Amino acid sequence: MTKAIQAGRARIDAPCETTDSPAFPASYEAPPELRVRGIPDGKGRSIVAGASALALAACGGGGSGSGSGGSAGGTPTPAVNIRKPQSAGEAARFTLSVGIGTSPTRIAAVQSEGFAPWLDAQMKEPIAQTGLAWLQTRGYSTVDANKYYNMAGLMDRMIWNQLMTGADQVRKRAALALSEIMVVSINGITGSWRAQAMAQYWDILNARAFGNFRDLLEDITLNPAMGYFLNTKGNRKEDPRTGRVPDENYAREVMQLFTIGLYELNIDGTWKTDGSGHPIETYTNADIEGLAKVFTGYDLDFTNAGRFPNPDDPTKVVYGIEPVVEPMTADHTRFLRPPRETYHSPAEKSFLGTTIPAGTSAQETLRIALDTLFNHPNVGPFIGRQLIQRLVTSNPSNAYVARVAAAFNNNGSGVRGDLRAVFKAVWLDDEALASGNQTSVTFGKLREPILRLAQWGRTFGATSASGNWLVGDTSDVASELGQSPLRSPSVFNFFRPGYVPANSNAANASLVAPEFQIVNETTTPAYVNFMSDVINRGWGSARDVKAQYSAEIAMADDPPALVDHLDAVLTGSRLSPGNRGTILAAIQDVPIGTRNPDSDRMRRVVVGVLLTMVAPEYLVQV
Amino acid sequence: MFIGKAPELSRRAFLRRTGQLAAAGTATSYAMGLAGLGELAAFSPGNDYKALVCVFLYGGNDHYNMLVPYDPANYQRYAEIRTSIARGRSTLGATALATPDDQTLTDDLQYALAPEMPGLKALYDEGAMAPVLNVGPLIVPLTKAQYNANSASNPRPAKLFSHNDQQSTWQSFAPEGSVVGWGGRLGDLALSSNSNAIFTNISASGNAVFLAGQNSLAYQVSSKGAIAINGLGGKLYGSSVAGSALETLLTQPSNHVLARDHATIAKRSIDAQGFVNGALGGVNLATSFTPPTGISGRLAGQLNTVARLIAARNQLEVRRQVYFVGIGGFDLHDALTTRHGPLLAEIDFAMTAFYRATQEMGIADKVTAFTASDFGRTLTSNGDGSDHGWGAHHFVVGGAVNGGRYYGTAPSVSVRSDDQVGNGRLLPTTSVDELTATLGLWFGASPSDLPLIAPNIGNFARPNLGFLSL
Structure with a gap:
């Protein structure tokens, strides 16, 4: 059943096909909730796991940009060239583009396994726990005197737990990107169990992230949160007698x-x-x-x-x-x-x-309508370009967009809409992996604020003392992040893919910079203040969510090692020598005394973390 | 003085403007028609203060339920088409607007404001508020036949009915991606009037292309004033070395374009913060911006900040300012009857309080506020809401407004008439360019500058709608 990858075929023409059946585009472990509830996959098939380890291993070479100049039609043999990072920094930057946070372990794994094999394994990681399951586990889906059915804010606890924990962070990064394209915001929905409705929406994005776009489209169309948000729920047919027309x-x-x-x-x-x-x-x-x-x-x-x-x-x-x-x-x-x-x-x-x-x-x-939309030639370039912008760079070349769109149109096995192939095309493209990106003055994107906070949580082992993740909306522009997951002010997300900041170097260079739509003289200081408080004292009610910093505290007596470590896991080792020196000097300025040495070490860590997280090489993901 | 005006900046602005005017050409019908208006002497030293305030209603305000047909015949047409989303006529009596004796509207229409708008009703009666009827983006005047033909000689505005694009079009005469708005263009013209150029265009509501000029920037301020960075310039986590490192890292120039842009904004924020809060600290306004229970304070908070900044205009050393405020929630495809009223109450309270504050400062005739929105909505009902439209009614408020009367042409209450393009989506009879030009002339733009701020004005007969005393 396994389809062999043809050696030497250009990657985008033959994106990695890893499944047992060419007609079955994505392999993933369906979350228990979806299986129990029998949500169909839109094509009358059940949702089951599919990938074989052999196929994944063979697939690795397909991701190599170097030496893949042959034409289609060669003898099917396993590819041999596995592209690997040239440095730990390159490996770290890759892990941060495909995931939420990184660690020395992840960096080393990419270096040893190569980009594509490591990515394949990450994409295969099953959903650790759905948002809905988490709400149920915490008792939040129970009807009792707490009246959780009225508490929309439970969604924030759910989503931040999701973003900051679980081994499936690559899938979650993909789902987060989708959540900013196919936007549903809890601010626009009403009724009981809003947190659960949003959790189900989030779970669909995760379940379908590496599945087929057609299934994703059907699932989100029929999702109750979407039904509330864009008014399909309760939408009634036209009435010629009263002149009533359907909601548009x-x-x-x-x-x-x-x-x-x-x-x-x-x-x-x-x-x-x-x-x-x-x-x-x-x-x-x-x-x-x-x-x-x-x-x-x-x-x-x-x-x-x-x-x-x-x-x-x-x-x-x-x-x-x-x-x-x-x-x-x-x-x-x-x-x-x-x-x-x-x-x-x-x-x-x-x-x-x-x-x-x-x-x-x-x-x-519905089948005909969604098929019509799904088969429109715009979908590949339209969605593909936005996924590149959310994950890799604000200004991809036309050729990069075309390669991703081609993967959408055909995953190499004749399947249209295979998002696993699309995400891989986004992440493994030569343009995404080019070593010249390091020195480019235009490649990359501003890291969005919610990703910065989520990265902090993952990198430094944030945990909830209560287990309930007692955090909330982070939208306030003057004191928080000016952005909050699943809380967009409208279906147009917090920022638009075509946004050009006025009077900017980006505008002068004819570049778009979507994330700058929420950057201004108010949100910039607010971000620094919010993070400087959270990094130091924890986040949420009673500082429920705190970072452990265990690895970092162990390095606090060796400031150069500490700053190099923070540089590696936060920026992908991009700090300029000057900025490294600035941060190092600030860390060294905190003496480790004899009365409270552990507290002094912690202070060194928080100084280093905050200063790295405001450095330009951090704020811009390259 | 805080940030000195840059002579070089003004010179460049002038040169660029001259070039644009040359490019725009002068042989238009409008340019000929303007001959009688004469050049205004604004934007020169010694002139009084003036401020223009855009109140943006994100999502597409349902103008049909804000300014409601009230005379029995037209109300009946309205109620028959709107069915379950119609306002009840009995609720409208207290906010019915008297049509002046010398005005007759289409089909003898009489309007009432929504019952949530008693403040604006009072301002209408005082002559400080005027509705501008059926205004929307147009490139050229369009008949319904021309709209349907959609020809190159009578083009439609691009991307009609789309939220983000029509927001951008209202603010900048071009769809999303546009980088210069007409508020910013006015700011460009005003730069030389202001010692502190940075405070020419100020938003209290996030980034909006409206305030972006060729040279003038949009400075952001929150309802809490300017935000200081904790620890910066002092001790961060107890370390002054860390406190100074924070500023270094945030503000140093980078080679990377995006990093450089971020640093520029951070530096501007840091540089202006102390000065702005210092100026605001001296302000004492008695007018309350705290709404009664049940009315949201979002817009009032923003307009309170604007009022306080205006009160501090001498400390800020500015003579001409363009402000932007805005709130969302207007895209009411559902629940129009329950959710729209509170939004209108929020607008009413905030805009009324703002006008009273300008009265308190003695500069009511120097400040003009106006509403804008993505688009109007359908007259038909989709069951419990309305859908995206085009033209809409808007309000201008201020002491210089020739209020208590209507401007523009009232649309028929119909889903078949020629002033709508289906389901009561209004085909605008007054263009945003005309609204802009009128506000611009009052603000001090010279007639010859108008093509810069209202690029289609040459295609329209009325560069001045007359709702402001120039």
Whole structure:
């Protein structure tokens, strides 16, 4: 069953195919919740693990950019050239591009195994614990006098636990990137069990991150949090008598933001143009109105909903979490209050050149509509470019975008939308791994604030004293990060892929710099103040989340070793000699006395950590 | 003086502006029509203070439920189309606006403000507030037939109905990715009036292209004032060496473009912070910006900061300022009837308090605030909300406003008329360029400068809508 990789074939033409069946794009361990709930994969298949170790090992060479100049069609033999980092710094930078934090162990592993084999193993890492399982484990999905069903803030505890713990950090980095493209924000949803609804959304992103885009698209479309956020939940068919029309929100944003964008694209992400040189719009308002009818008739599925006495009034009912974690349904008999007839529009639906005949079932209608979006040629370049921006560099070359889009269009085995192949194309591209990036003045991206905090937690072993991760929203611009996971102010994320900071060197160089949309004279000092407090005293209620710094404290008597270590794990050994010297001098300025030597050592560590985390070589991920 | 005005900067601004005007050309219908207006003498030393304040409503405000048809015939049309999302007519009596005797609106329309807006109703009655009707982005005046034809000679604005792009278009006349806004253009013209150029354009609501100029920057301030960095310049974790290292690391120039940009912002933040907070420290305003229970204080907090900065204008050494504030939550595809009212109450309280504060300072006629938003919304209902539209009604507020009357053309209450393009999405009859030009002329731009700040103004007959006393 294992498909051998053809040696010498250009990587993007033949992205690593690691699965037992070419038609089955992704291998991952389905989280127990998904299996138990029987969430289908969108193609009538069950979700099972698939990769074989042999395939993974053979795949390693496929990621080598060097020496892969041959053409397709050679004799299938295992590839032999395994590209490896030229230095520990290069290895560290790779681990930080594909993950959230790094460590000397991870750096050494990439150096010894090579980029692609190490990445394959990381991508194979099963979901450690879903967000939903964590909430359940902490008792937060129970109906009792605590009334957790009203506590949206439990989501922050869930997501920061997710980002800061678990061996599956590569998958989580991918899911975080997806969460900033296919945005759902808890700030825009209502109802009970908001944290659980968001956890389920997060879990879908993780479960599908290395699966197929078509399945991801269907899962997010039917997800209750999305249903609340972009108003598919409760969306009703048109009513000619009153003039009521379907809600257009999801129809518009699923096209503009989640799949195809506004203008027709070439495979390299540039605009196609008409005869007069103008870009060509992908859809009109008539397409929106047509597609809006597709997303009518859906609501929460109460079939399996638990019923509990309301803690405030036992004569009333509180429903369990099932309706917000199971897919929405168009079967109106499963609604909380079943109407007499379906709310799904029976009308003919036309959009993007597709016409769905009148009277088609809701399920078949959805299949056709999502297939239409999925098969639009824009998806590869549109999503691929944004994934590069979220993970590697704000300004990829057109050729880089084209290679990632090609991987989306065909994973090498004829499968479209294989996100495992897409992420690998993003991370293992020659442009991403080029050693010249180190000295480039434009390559890379500003590290976004939530990644900085998550990296701090992973790097220094943050743990929760209570086990409940008593942290919260970090959105405040004047005292926190001005950004918070799953709390975007709108479906447009905290920053846009096309953002150009005004009056900037980036603008002068015709570069975009998305993360700068949340950088200004308020958020910059706020970040420093927030981190200087968290690094030193811990984070959250009663400083519940604290770093251990055990490895660092052990180095505190040797400041040069300490600064080199911090440089390695935080920046990927990018500190300039001058900045290294500045930080070293500050660490050395803290004397280790005889009265409280352990406290002095800790002070040296926090000085080093904060100063490294404000250094330019840290703030910009290269 | 804090940060001296840079003569070189002003000279470059002048040169660039001259070049742009040459490029824009002068042989337009508008340029001919402007002959009678004459050059205004603003932006020269000795002029009084003026400030322009953009209040941005992110998400696309439902203008139909903010300024509601109130006369029985038009209200009935409105209620029949809007069905369950219509405001109740009985709630509107106290905030009904009297149409002046010399004005007759389309179909004899009479409007009422939403009942959550008693403050703005009072300002309308005082003559300090005016609605501008059905305004939106246009490149050229468009009929519905021209809109449908979508020809190169009568182009539509790009990316209509898209949030991010129409926000950008309102603020800068171009979709997302644009780097110069018209507030920033006005700031460019004003730079030479201000000793401290950095305080020309100030946002209390995050980064917005509106305030970005060719040369003038958008300086950010929070509702808590300017934010100081703990430990910087003093002791960080007990170490003064660490405290000074913090500043070095944050502000040193780098070769990397992004790192350099970050350092520039950090340095500006650090340099300005003490000065700004010092100036704000001397301000005493009696006007309360604390809203009554049940009304959010987000916008009031931002406008309070703006009011305090204006109160400190002499310490800041500025004569012309452009401000940006804004709140989100307006994209009400759902729950319009429950969530829109509180947003309108928030606007009403904050804008009214802000106007009262300018009265308290004795400079009400020197400060003009105006609303803007992504777009208007559909007149039709989707069940419990409305969808993305185009033209919308907006308000201008200030002592210089010729208030108590309407500007622009009232749209028919209809989903079939020629002033809408389907489901009551309004085809604008007044362009953002015209709104911008009017505000710009009041602010002190000369008529010949208008193509710089309102690039399509040459295509419209009215560079001055008349809602401000120039």
